[in-house]
Amino acid sequence: MPDGLAIDVHGMTKRFDGLTAVNRVDLQVRTGDICGFLGPNGSGKTTFIRMLCGLLRPDGGSGTCLGHDVMTGSEAIKGLVGYMTQRFSFWDDLTIHENLDFVARMYSIGNRRRVVRESIERLGLEGQGNKLAGELSGGWKQRLALAACMIHDPKLLLLDEPTAGVDPKARREFWEEIHRLAEQGLTFLIATHYMDEAERCHRLAFILNGKLLSQGTVAEVIEQAHLTTWSVSGPDLTGLAGKLRVRPGVEQAVAFGNTLHISGDDADALLGAIAPFRAAPYEWRGIDSSLEDVFIHFMGGRAGRQMEGPRMDGPSS
Amino acid sequence: MKFSPSRLWAIVVKEFVQMRRDRLTLGMMAGIPVLQLLLFGYAINANPKHLPTAVLMADNGPQGRTLLYALENSSYFDFVRRVKTEPEGRRLLARGDVQFVVNIPENFTRDFLRGDRPAILVEADATDPVATVNALAALNAAVNGALKNDLKGPLAFLSGTAPPVELQIHALYNPEDITAYNIVPGLMGTILTMTMIAITGLAITRERESGTMENLLSMPTRPLEVMIGKIVPYILVGYMQMALILLTARLLFRVPMAGSIALLMAVTFVFIVANLAMGITFSTLATTQRQAMQMSMFFFLPNILLSGFMFPFRGMPVWAQDIGEFLPLTHFLRIIRGILLKGNGFTDVVRELWQIALFAIVAIALSVKSFRRTLD
Numbered sequence: 001m002p003d004g005l006a007i008d009v010h011g012m013t014k015r016f017d018g019l020t021a022v023n024r025v026d027l028q029v030r031t032g033d034i035c036g037f038l039g040p041n042g043s044g045k046t047t048f049i050r051m052l053c054g055l056l057r058p059d060g061g062s063g064t065c066l067g068h069d070v071m072t073g074s075e076a077i078k079g080l081v082g083y084m085t086q087r088f089s090f091w092d093d094l095t096i097h098e099n100l101d102f103v104a105r106m107y108s109i110g111n112r113r114r115v116v117r118e119s120i121e122r123l124g125l126e127g128q129g130n131k132l133a134g135e136l137s138g139g140w141k142q143r144l145a146l147a148a149c150m151i152h153d154p155k156l157l158l159l160d161e162p163t164a165g166v167d168p169k170a171r172r173e174f175w176e177e178i179h180r181l182a183e184q185g186l187t188f189l190i191a192t193h194y195m196d197e198a199e200r201c202h203r204l205a206f207i208l209n210g211k212l213l214s215q216g217t218v219a220e221v222i223e224q225a226h227l228t229t230w231s232v233s234g235p236d237l238t239g240l241a242g243k244l245r246v247r248p249g250v251e252q253a254v255a256f257g258n259t260l261h262i263s264g265d266d267a268d269a270l271l272g273a274i275a276p277f278r279a280a281p282y283e284w285r286g287i288d289s290s291l292e293d294v295f296i297h298f299m300g301g302r303a304g305r306q307m308e309g310p311r312m313d314g315p316s317s
Numbered sequence: 318m319k320f321s322p323s324r325l326w327a328i329v330v331k332e333f334v335q336m337r338r339d340r341l342t343l344g345m346m347a348g349i350p351v352l353q354l355l356l357f358g359y360a361i362n363a364n365p366k367h368l369p370t371a372v373l374m375a376d377n378g379p380q381g382r383t384l385l386y387a388l389e390n391s392s393y394f395d396f397v398r399r400v401k402t403e404p405e406g407r408r409l410l411a412r413g414d415v416q417f418v419v420n421i422p423e424n425f426t427r428d429f430l431r432g433d434r435p436a437i438l439v440e441a442d443a444t445d446p447v448a449t450v451n452a453l454a455a456l457n458a459a460v461n462g463a464l465k466n467d468l469k470g471p472l473a474f475l476s477g478t479a480p481p482v483e484l485q486i487h488a489l490y491n492p493e494d495i496t497a498y499n500i501v502p503g504l505m506g507t508i509l510t511m512t513m514i515a516i517t518g519l520a521i522t523r524e525r526e527s528g529t530m531e532n533l534l535s536m537p538t539r540p541l542e543v544m545i546g547k548i549v550p551y552i553l554v555g556y557m558q559m560a561l562i563l564l565t566a567r568l569l570f571r572v573p574m575a576g577s578i579a580l581l582m583a584v585t586f587v588f589i590v591a592n593l594a595m596g597i598t599f600s601t602l603a604t605t606q607r608q609a610m611q612m613s614m615f616f617f618l619p620n621i622l623l624s625g626f627m628f629p630f631r632g633m634p635v636w637a638q639d640i641g642e643f644l645p646l647t648h649f650l651r652i653i654r655g656i657l658l659k660g661n662g663f664t665d666v667v668r669e670l671w672q673i674a675l676f677a678i679v680a681i682a683l684s685v686k687s688f689r690r691t692l693d
């Protein structure tokens with residue numbers, strides 16, 4: 001990867017009889033980055049990831065994954081990529097040890113026994129290797145899956161909603177591990193729904209209805225949304241929210257604790273909309289839009305309007 | 318990416334462990350053959366006696382009575398009814414009240430004494446030929462034996478070449494006749510076909526339905542490794558079944574084993590592989606386990622009907638024989654009957670064996686070709 005890009009693809013497209021699940025998506029991820037892949041259910045995240053690791057044949061597109069052509073090099077890519085499926089996909093009727101051992105054999109790993117033993121130790125499951133995978137709880141299944149897809153020492157990890165249904169403590173530990181691995185030079189593309197997780201990523205890519213709407217750092221993505229947000233406090237905020245939502249220029253009126261956040265992408269229209277209420281007992285304050293505001297903004301009605309993000313060719317800011 | 322024996326071995330080990338852990342299926346694999354053999358075998362091997370018989374006696378002479386007495390003595394026939402007319406006898410047969418109607422015609426004694434070779438008509442309900450075949454064999458002997466005693470003195474001239482009476486047997490409803498020795502070896506092949514196809518029929522679809530296929534496909538592997546890896550553990554199961562069946566056949570049914578058991582075991586390898594390969598082909602073509610099961614059933618039908626298991630192969634119309642020739646079971650039945658009953662050797666079975674081998678190779682090639690390496 002001479003240009004330091006682990007993923008560099010253009011125009012990736014996948015159609016399922018009539019439905020365009022992924023529509024000309026360009027994505028660049030630098031080596032060592034953690035890229036968050038955001039988008040509501042059915043937006044095409046899984047489909048895109050499957051195309052990257054050769055599980056689906058793209059209908060269009062070009063580019064490289066770890067330096068290998070995505071259209072023709074999927075055998076080579078498979079050997080270098082670790083893919084964690086959205087649904088647990090290891091064998092329930094094999095034990096932890098047998099699952100890991102199988103994966104290690106499939107990748108023809110030298111000193112397999114030691115690698116598997118160390119993997120179980122790192123999992124913190126010494127002495128429990130004989131437990132059937134099907135008997136593990138959700139959190140442990142997810143850790144087993146991560147351990148298994150890393151056993152062949154991959155350069156790129158494609159994780160499809162890895163923390164869905166995992167408790168907050170396990171999620172935090174999981175992310176600490178991800179950051180540790182990224183520091184060692186691993187690259188991550190992680191599909192997720194969670195805002196707090198998105199904020200832990202180096203970069204984000206937001207996809208909706210198969211189209212990439214925005215990509216960049218958290219700040220860049222927020223910036224690209226051109227969203228203006230006001231915070232208001234005072235009595236009967238629920239009533240106020242109802243009144244504001246129907247006014248032109250107001251996209252969202254969402255309660256945050258004792259305040260209400262009002263957003264819209266036309267700053268002047270928004271100003272006009274709130275003008276009648278800018279008096280006591282309400283207190284108004286202009287604030288930075290949060291990632292969640294942006295996320296909802298993208299999802300609400302803006303579908304399909306492509307936002308050209310800055311290309312990340314080579315190292316930038 | 319080249320074919321890798323170590324990856325093949327990885328799949329073999331995985332499948333073997335999964336197979337071992339699936340106690341229910343494994344138990345069925347052992348239970349089905351024994352159960353089937355017991356059920357089929359005993360129904361067949363039974364030599365039913367004291368079968369209900371009706372008599373239509375139109376003759377009053379002593380020879381007619383001698384005859385009936387001899388039949389009853391053979392212990393195959395119990396005379397439960399006397400009928401006056403032929404239609405009356407037919408009705409009893411149709412209703413299943415009697416198995417046979419013995420019809421001794423008018424003037425039987427007179428014609429017998431004149432040397433006119435009178436006819437005795439025996440009508441048999443042969444819906445289940447197994448039930449009647451022994452009785453009918455006994456009938457012939459009883460009739461000739463009984464009347465021989467009367468052929469002394471002035472009647473001695475009748476004991477020449479031709480039998481003194483003409484025995485006419487009408488096997489009604491089902492003129493076929495199947496013997497136990499024929500069917501038990503046939504069952505071995507049929508059971509193997511059924512279980513081997515059913516078990517690998519699920520091999521690929523199960524991975525697809527449980528979502529593990531996505532995982533397997535994301536690893537570097539070749540279809541041939543997956544196919545062979547999934548077949549190998551079940552070869553063992555096939556042999557386990559074979560051993561159970563042979564043991565049962567020998568110990569319980571005393572099926573003769575004229576030829577070499579080692580040869581039979583060696584030949585069976587090709588047959589087992591052919592069926593496993595067929596099953597795995599279904600598994601790659603189907604999208605769900607249910608579909609795979611339906612395909613297996615669909616394949617199983619001609620195997621039962623056209624292989625020579627149910628009906629004698631030579632009795633089938635040519636088109637049915639042509640289909641039958643494609644099936645591994647057809648050839649295996651000839652092989653196993655040949656080895657067990659006729660004591661055939663290797664040179665005799667090769668003629669059939671290569672056709673099974675060809676089937677196996679084509680099936681494996683087909684499964685590799687139709688194995689989808691992606692999820693779309």
Ligand SMILES: Nc1ncnc2c1ncn2[C@@H]1O[C@H](COP(=O)(O)OP(=O)(O)O)[C@@H](O)[C@H]1O
Pocket residue numbers: 016019021039040041042043044045046047048692693
């Ligand atoms: N194998 C498939 N066949 C047909 N449609 C599919 C298939 N896989 C996904 N889709 C459709 O493609 C769209 C994108 O799905 P997916 O990539 O799973 O989204 P996400 O992972 O973002 O939730 C959805 O509308 C889904 O129904």
Ligand SMILES: [Mg+2]
Pocket residue numbers: 042045046047086160
């Ligand atoms: Mg998904």
